[in-house]
Amino acid sequence: MAVTIEAVQAALKELIDPNTRKDYLSTRSARNIRVEGADVALDIELGYPAKSQIDEIRRAVIAKLRTIPGIGNVSANVTVKILAHTVQRGLKPLPGVKNIIAVASGKGGVGKSTTAVNLALALAQEGATVGLLDADIYGPSQPQMLGLVGQRPDSQDGVSMDPLMAHGLQAMSIGFMIDIDSPMVWRGPMVTQALEQLLKQTNWQDVDYLVVDMPPGTGDTQLTLAQKVPVTGAIIVTTPQDIALIDARKGLKMFEKVGIPIIGVVENMSIHVCSNCGHEEHIFGEGGGKEMCQDYDTEFLGALPLELSIRELTDSGKPTVVGAPDSRAADIYRTIARRIAVKVAERARDMSAKFPNIVVQNT
Ligand SMILES: Nc1ncnc2c1ncn2[C@@H]1O[C@H](COP(=O)(O)OP(=O)(O)OP(=O)(O)O)[C@@H](O)[C@H]1O
Ligand SMILES: [Mg+2]
Ligand SMILES: [Zn+2]
Numbered sequence: 001m002a003v004t005i006e007a008v009q010a011a012l013k014e015l016i017d018p019n020t021r022k023d024y025l026s027t028r029s030a031r032n033i034r035v036e037g038a039d040v041a042l043d044i045e046l047g048y049p050a051k052s053q054i055d056e057i058r059r060a061v062i063a064k065l066r067t068i069p070g071i072g073n074v075s076a077n078v079t080v081k082i083l084a085h086t087v088q089r090g091l092k093p094l095p096g097v098k099n100i101i102a103v104a105s106g107k108g109g110v111g112k113s114t115t116a117v118n119l120a121l122a123l124a125q126e127g128a129t130v131g132l133l134d135a136d137i138y139g140p141s142q143p144q145m146l147g148l149v150g151q152r153p154d155s156q157d158g159v160s161m162d163p164l165m166a167h168g169l170q171a172m173s174i175g176f177m178i179d180i181d182s183p184m185v186w187r188g189p190m191v192t193q194a195l196e197q198l199l200k201q202t203n204w205q206d207v208d209y210l211v212v213d214m215p216p217g218t219g220d221t222q223l224t225l226a227q228k229v230p231v232t233g234a235i236i237v238t239t240p241q242d243i244a245l246i247d248a249r250k251g252l253k254m255f256e257k258v259g260i261p262i263i264g265v266v267e268n269m270s271i272h273v274c275s276n277c278g279h280e281e282h283i284f285g286e287g288g289g290k291e292m293c294q295d296y297d298t299e300f301l302g303a304l305p306l307e308l309s310i311r312e313l314t315d316s317g318k319p320t321v322v323g324a325p326d327s328r329a330a331d332i333y334r335t336i337a338r339r340i341a342v343k344v345a346e347r348a349r350d351m352s353a354k355f356p357n358i359v360v361q362n363t
Contacts, residue, residue, distance in 0.1 A: 003038050007068050015064045017057070019048060019342045024061070038072030040065055046080045047345030048338060049208070051127035054078045082128060082208040085347040087230035088259045092352055096204040097131065099232040099344050101211050101263070104255070106247025108216035111268035112237045113141040114314050115304070115333075116213040119235075121321040122330075122337035123209050124168045131163060131170040131210040133199060135225065137191050138215060140175030147317020152176055153202075160201045167322045172202045191215075192224045199229060209341070218250045226258045232344055233263035235301070238292070240270055240284040245292055252296055262298050263343045265289050266336060270303035280305075299343070302336040304329060 012025050024030040024044055033042040044061055046054075061076040084098040094100065103116040117132060124130040134142035143149045146166035153161040153176050163170035174194060204210065212229065215222060226234075234255045238248035248265070255262055267289035272281045283306065293300040304310070305328075313323035321330045 003035055003040060003068055003071055005033055005035050008033055008035065008040055008042070008065060011064050011068050012061075015060060017046075018053070019046075019050065019338050020345075038070055039074070040068075040071065041075045042077075044076055044078045046078065047083065048341035049080055049082065049123060049126035049128035050338065051080075051125070052334070054080075080127060082341075083345070084350040085232045085344055086350050087232055088227070091228075091230040093230050093350055094199065094204070094210070097207045097210045099209050100230060101209055101340065101344065102214050102226070102229070102231045102234040102255075102260070103211060103237060104214040104222070104234055104251050105216055105237045105244075106218050106249070106251040107238075107244045110216075110237050110239045110244050111304070112216065113145060113213050114310065114319070115235075115237045115266055115268055116211050117142060117145045117314065117319045118321045118330075118333040119337045119340065120169055120209070120211040121167055121319055122334045123211070123341060125321060125325075125334065126338065126341070128208040128341070129170075129206050130168075131172070131202075131204050131207040133202070133210055133212045134171070134173030134175060135195050135198070135212050136215045137174050137194055140173045142171060142173045142213060143175040145314050145317065145319055146171055148173075148176070149317075160203050162203050163205075167318075170202075170204060170207060172198055174198060188221055188224070191221050192228065195225060196228060209344070218247070218254045223254060223258070226255060226260060231260045232347060233261045233340075235263050235340065236265045237268055238265060238289055239268055240282070240286060240288045242285070242288065244284075245288045248289075249292060249296075252292075252298065261347065262296070263340055264299035264301035265293050266301050267303040269306035272306040275308045299339075301339055302332055304332055 012030050013023050016023055020027050029044050031043045031045055058076050058078045062074045065074045084093055087093055103112055105112045120130050120132045134140045148164050148166050151164055153164055155161050163172045236248050236251050238244045272283045290300050310320055313320050321333050
């Protein structure tokens, strides 16, 4: 009995991808379906990095197709292709960078940098090429979190800089250029300028996701940045305290105002896990992040515990995702990172590269 392409498509329609929560036909991931007699071969092209899940997905696809009556050999080739997606109106994507993800918070000290570095590392672990830009000019923390204190970036041409490498990430921070212990006095325009330079004069190498650790707050500096940096989507980090949540709401509004879509909210220091006995306590309250997401129709991406080891590992230059990859916290970071990648993949593609600039010349 010959198998039809329709039968293959019908079977694929019934198989839901664990990350997109959709079937492979509607996400157009199933491609190149070849049927020869009873044998079927196809490609599954995922739009998000999923190194840890490729085997599982291939097995699920094959198992599903094997349920087709009369089926012979099934082969599925699962690959990943991360595309560039649209940014705010009027801005162009950065050369060498497909997608910029801003990690922001209204309030300082909520764990924005910790979250940014772990999410960046998680995306890299899943096979993406990832950059991390520390946009916190006032208090750069990525040099320490990545174990790069005291290192300086190279410049081949005296103008542009090569990012430093740590745990497979391409990293850039003002902290690589200045002495962190002698605080600089920046005026607003200087901050924006310094940041634009860091962003644009770094030789980012084929970056799928550039995670930007934004300076805290929702003042003019942050607003200018949000208007000038071509961002695919923003993530808001908050703690469950009322005061942090009020500021997080301001952050959400700021991004909405400049046309940057909110990918979702991460609640940090959500529950305290005692390192002695493991008992759990909601020190800062409960449910605030979820509530905020409901109010703004935004996705709650996940919650990280308040855990001594998160701070210790991050301080020592080996953030949880690389320092304790088998921990529950690392798992939460990876789950959130995958979700972010999926949501970025769902955004409209950036087509600016497909439409060359038209130059009108007077002759
Ligand atoms: N989930 C967590 N559990 C325990 N400690 C944490 C957690 N998240 C962050 N920390 C610690 O809290 C402190 C502040 O975190 P972090 O520097 O990431 O915050 P931030 O929002 O970037 O701060 P800033 O506004 O100063 O940039 C750091 O010492 C960090 O190690
Ligand atoms: Mg920070
Ligand atoms: Zn205890």
